[in-house]
Amino acid sequence: MSGATLGIDVGTFETKGVIVGSNGEVLAEARRRHRMIVPEPGWAEHDPEADWWGEFASISRELIAGCGLPASAIRAVGASGIGPCMLPVDAGGNPLMNAVLYGVDTRAHAEIAELTASIGPETLIERTGNALTSQSVGPKILWLKRHRPDIYAAADGFVNSTTFLVERLTGRRVLDHYSAGSVQPLYDVERQDWADDLMDGITTRERLPELLWTTEIAGHVTAAAAEATGLAVGTPVIAGTIDAASEAVSVGVLAPSRTMLMYGSTIFMIQVAAGRSADPRLWYAPWLFPGRHALMSGLATSGTLTHWFRDRFARELPPETAMGTLAAEAAASPPGARGLIVLPYFSGERTPLHDPHAKGMIFGLDLTHERSDVYRAVLEGIAYGVRHVVETYRGSGHPTSGLFAVGGGMKNPVWFQAVSDVSGEPQVLRRHSVGASFGNAFLAALAIGDVGESDIERWNPEVGRIEPKTELADLYGKGFATYRELYERTRDLMHARM
Structure with a gap:
């Protein structure tokens, strides 16, 4: 071959x-x-x-x-x-x-x-x-x-x-x-x-x-x-x-307004843009080829936060199956994690806050909550961070036209679905997700002339989509309002602890 x-x-x-x-x-x-x-x-x-x-x-x-x-x-x-x-x-x-x-x-x-x-x-x-x-x-x-x-x-x-x-x-x-x-x-x-x-x-x-x-x-x-x-x-x-x-x-994120959502140690997003942006809440760079532009965003902790949770609160689980077990537990907790909200700022936060002194938070705990609720709230907290970024793109005049998902976090169905449910954005699935x-x-292959840019659709075709569950829009809309208010109300306390 x-x-x-x-x-x-x-x-x-x-x-x-x-x-x-x-x-x-x-x-x-x-x-x-x-x-x-x-x-x-x-x-x-x-x-x-x-x-x-x-x-x-x-x-x-x-x-x-x-x-x-x-x-x-x-x-x-x-x-x-x-x-x-x-x-x-x-x-x-x-x-x-x-x-x-x-x-x-x-x-x-x-x-x-x-x-x-x-x-x-x-x-x-x-x-x-x-x-x-x-x-x-x-x-x-x-x-x-x-x-x-x-x-x-x-x-x-x-x-x-x-x-x-x-x-x-x-x-x-x-x-x-x-x-x-x-x-x-x-x-x-x-x-x-x-x-x-x-x-x-x-x-x-x-x-x-x-x-x-x-x-x-x-x-x-x-x-x-x-x-x-x-x-x-x-x-x-x-x-x-x-x-x-x-x-x-x-x-396949090569055309303007397409936005990649990478589920990795951090959430990272790239939108190919028709022109340069000067919004300081986002990052800008020339795209990979002359004459093109990219707007980037990223959360400071995502996969790192799920690893932290596993290592601190699921030590008894076998390492090779721990993430799957935790995902199954999270699936047993209802959407909204029974009132828990997590600020995923465990290593500060990148876009759109740009606040290295932001701190993580688990809000709303009572004596009835289980590990499953807290882990679901961690996943939903990351999803709220994605929504914050999506709304920032929209506010800067660069709305997304769907999210193109990639990365290891896609293996966690609760996390994957929560991102669409919380953000209201569908996610496009490709045949290969190795990244x-x-x-x-x-x-x-492109560099040596074996393929053209459009060949990525042949190399990695679309195989499905994750659609947001519209019946959860009100629940997560209220959750997002609380998520944003928690940071605004505690930011000074966070900075006092730097």
Whole structure:
């Protein structure tokens, strides 16, 4: 079979990989689990050698061994990873510390406030398209400079997960424009280049990667990378992108107003837009191809919150079946979780609040509530967060035209249905839900001309929809009003506990 491509994605808790044939058929699939390191409250890290490169290499070898094709049949490679991250590396691309993760890591809140004041909120929106938040990379580089000056001084560059992987594969240090849009305030969205005048005191252009578009060929697999991964020397490698963008591609989010909803360690949403938005409640970046735009949003905790609940309140359950058992328990609790409301701000909150000091809350408990009610309320709390984002898109003049679902959380039917019921939005289901790794394989095929953009409908056709239950609209409308009021009434108390 000709035209096979390999896609691998490094997520917060799992690395996934696929080899996909020319018609979109998954020929081999593999995955590895890892953990998020939390050395202090509000911090989130990965070991890049073990979690990123080590798992990429071992999965690549497993896929090639199991797909029934020789390595030479893999025509191109696409990689993606969690982002935006901040990892200082030496001249050889070797890590100097653990990687600081995306918006779930809130350590740089002081630097966010300082840079916002010095640059100015209006300038930030005009030049970078975004307010500075815990998702921004620039404040985390400044944090490093202040709190780990020895590492900062030794750093030859600052990279994210995809850049790290592509450099290991090809020897070339690159970053796609979509990912660069998260390196605020260092990237100018109008010029689509590094913003030298906004870097003062943070870093210099020489310590940032070369900019490419996602499907540009960054280089070819080196001999050392071939030995580690089992790939053939000379295999093309695309620049790649952040995992959420590849997830969006995998479910056909390529046309304006289509919105991807990724059920992962966090909820992440991407809407392809007809033009640029300047709404500071959302994130903006150039899309994967020249001349296109994307509006992003994300909750700080989603899958991480379900893992937290399992690990704290379901320790007696076997790990391999715990999530299924909890989902079944949640299904036994009625919609509305018998009056419980959860604010899922257990690691602050990203869009649209942009509040790193927001705190989680379980509201309405009494002595009759069971674990099943609390877990259902956790899932519904995440759904309320999705509704908050959907209403923000609508208020910014970019209403959604359905949600295109992807990710591991789709396996939980209570959570999945609750999102539609609470938000009032239908969700489109595709045949393949493996996510970013599948999207990477498609982008790699697109880069070498094996497919066109419209072929994603052939690779991953629609197979169904989840419709909201209209009879629950009033219940969840009242619940959402309480959800919003709880935050507004307790925000000052939350901040007093920072």
